Amino acid sequence: MSENLVKKTTKDTVLVLEMNDPAARNALSRDMLSGLSAAIGNVGADILSIVITGGIDCFSAGGDFRELKGTSEDLDYDDAVSGVVALILASDRVIVAAIEGPCMGAAADIALACDYRVAGAGSFMQIPAVRLGLLYSPAAIERIRRLYPRDTVRRLLLAGERFDAHEARRAGLYSRVVPTGESVSVAVRDLRKLDWRQADAVRATKQLLSDLEAGQADTDHWQKRRIELLDSEQRHIAIKQAHERFVDKHGPHR
Structure with a gap:
């Protein structure tokens, strides 16, 4: 039912x-x-x-x-x-x-x-x-x-x-x-603007916000999680694609 x-x-x-x-x-x-x-x-x-x-x-x-x-x-x-x-x-x-x-x-x-x-x-x-x-x-x-x-x-x-x-x-x-x-x-x-490239970042940010609102955020844990995301494949692909869009719009750096 x-x-x-x-x-x-x-x-x-x-x-x-x-x-x-x-x-x-x-x-x-x-x-x-x-x-x-x-x-x-x-x-x-x-x-x-x-x-x-x-x-x-x-x-x-x-x-x-x-x-x-x-x-x-x-x-x-x-x-x-x-x-x-x-x-x-x-x-x-x-x-x-x-x-x-x-x-x-x-x-x-x-x-x-x-x-x-x-x-x-x-x-x-x-x-x-x-x-x-x-x-x-x-x-x-x-x-x-x-x-x-x-x-x-x-x-x-x-x-x-x-x-x-x-x-x-x-x-x-x-x-x-x-x-x-x-x-x-x-x-x-x-x-719908969000896709798999942002999935880990979206989920981590949501969890951090929830922890902060509840007064339960562990700063060391979230700094470690941030470093993991900086080194992640999703981050690498997102930055590469952002760079390609910039070059398409403005041309290569001189």
Whole structure:
């Protein structure tokens, strides 16, 4: 069942994961969350980046209230959302949220865990937990507080404010706003520029950024990794090709 709820499309080195339950506005059921976890956790070696989307109408309305009881029994649901977030944060692939329409609650939590967000102009983001009498997941609040501006976090979590696309961009929640309906195509177009020559550098940079954000970066380890990349075949080929492009454009050095 979870496989049907997450459609997979590969475009060169980009894997597009589309949440696919339009009748429920892509509400994050446990099966949907399981499908996302499986797809992110088992990505092929040939994939450099992932785009998570809900299609052209709705990213996701958030938690699936058909499965929530409104009691402490819902803690296992929080664990399922946290599992998807943890996989995004731990992945060495570039993961981008392509947002159209509503991006609410747990879906906003997932989108904010991605490396960046490309959003259609008609989209919005909201975490209305307090309006439902809920203290949102403390672990999620800690992470969001650490990564996003103070006033933005308070507006998002204390007031449950709805950020339209342009306000979300100004507030630092969205990375880029594009015409409505174009978020996936723009994200894929940009990510397709990466190829196998950059694979090790992309993955190392993603892991270093994650370590730095978590306050766990080992400087000696990353300096050693940098030296390994400087001496790698990928680096040698990339520099050789860059030199050839320069010569083609400017002529040989004199």
